[in-house]
Amino acid sequence: MAQGALEPSVLPVWQRELLYARDPPHITFPHPEYDDVVNTIDNNIFAVNEMADRSFFFGPTEMSALRRFVPENLERCTTFEVLTACLWRCRTIALEPSPEEDMRLIFPINARDKLNPRIPVGYYGNCIVLPCVVSKARDLCNKPLGHALELVMKAKSSVTEEYVRSTADLMVVKGRAHYKLDSTFVVSNLNRVGFNKVNFGWGESIYAGHAKDDKDIPGVFSNYMPSTNEQGELGIVVIVGLPFPAMEKFVKQLNIMLE
Numbered sequence: 264m265a266q267g268a269l270e271p272s273v274l275p276v277w278q279r280e281l282l283y284a285r286d287p288p289h290i291t292f293p294h295p296e297y298d299d300v301v302n303t304i305d306n307n308i309f310a311v312n313e314m315a316d317r318s319f320f321f322g323p324t325e326m327s328a329l330r331r332f333v334p335e336n337l338e339r340c341t342t343f344e345v346l347t348a349c350l351w352r353c354r355t356i357a358l359e360p361s362p363e364e365d366m367r368l369i370f371p372i373n374a375r376d377k378l379n380p381r382i383p384v385g386y387y388g389n390c391i392v393l394p395c396v397v398s399k400a401r402d403l404c405n406k407p408l409g410h411a412l413e414l415v416m417k418a419k420s421s422v423t424e425e426y427v428r429s430t431a432d433l434m435v436v437k438g439r440a441h442y443k444l445d446s447t448f449v450v451s452n453l454n455r456v457g458f459n460k461v462n463f464g465w466g467e468s469i470y471a472g473h474a475k476d477d478k479d480i481p482g483v484f485s486n487y488m489p490s491t492n493e494q495g496e497l498g499i500v501v502i503v504g505l506p507f508p509a510m511e512k513f514v515k516q517l518n519i520m521l522e
Contacts, residue, residue: 266464276385281378288432291425296369296395297433297440314481315510319517320490321346322498328521332408340416342499343452343487348411349520350485350501351396351448355403357505357513360446362401367447369395372419374427392430393442394418408520444483452487454499459489482506 321329326342329349333340351368360366371391375382382390396414403411433440459468482504490500505513 266462273385275387276383277388278383278386279388281380281382281386282388282390282431284431284435285428288435290429290433290436292421292429294395294430294433295367295397296393296442297437298443313506314504315507316502316504317510317514318500318502320492320498320500322492322496324496325498325521329408332520333412334407334409337409337412337416340412343454344415344419345408345412346487346499346501347450348408348415349517350450350503351415352403352408352411353513353516353520354448354503354505355400356516357509359509359512360400362399362404364400364446365397366400366403367395367397367443367445368415368418368450369393369442369447370415370419370450370452372422374422377422377424377427379424392422392427394422394426395442444480447483449484450487451484454487454489 326346329345330338332349333345347368347370351366355366371393373390374392375386375390396411396418398411398414461468485501485503487499487501489497491497503510503513
């Protein structure tokens, strides 16, 4: 409509009842993302003026390098899965938590195609779930990449219609609980959302996404955005925020995997 159209190309739909909890609610899956936890790392203590922001580009060359660490039984993993496992592991090593710390990884997954009947195309509300992966810090730091990768793949594949219904039921039982951020890394894959193709009448954007780390909760969130490098290769750019000393260690660990 910004380009002069008289109506949206996809008409809006608002059918919240499709996502209502069951009666009675029945939680059938564990949902560690909403568990009350007490860990020694408090992400909220990261002071904004002590944080370093860096962007990292992952194109064909970088992803090929990371896939060298993928075990044979997990070779069918997606780009998102191997990249997320890599970043989670490197971030944990950089933060140097207690070996027994429960490190958590959360990544939103689109649930629109998980339900029957499917959510209408024009539905403009949120329709995501937040599967959570948990691992002891010692395992993330000391075990090969395959450990983190297998956890990510299992969590992603666990998102079924029953998982979505279980999440909706939990929202009723726990009173719209918010996911916990203690010792947590949240990754959002916006690579296929199409922000880079939005055209307000001036042509396609050069870049569309976050410019910096989230300053309200620094060091917790990273988004995957489509981008191209100087050679014109299409890839993914990830913005990472960490305290200055941890960022140096993160870059060192990542470079080891990319060499």
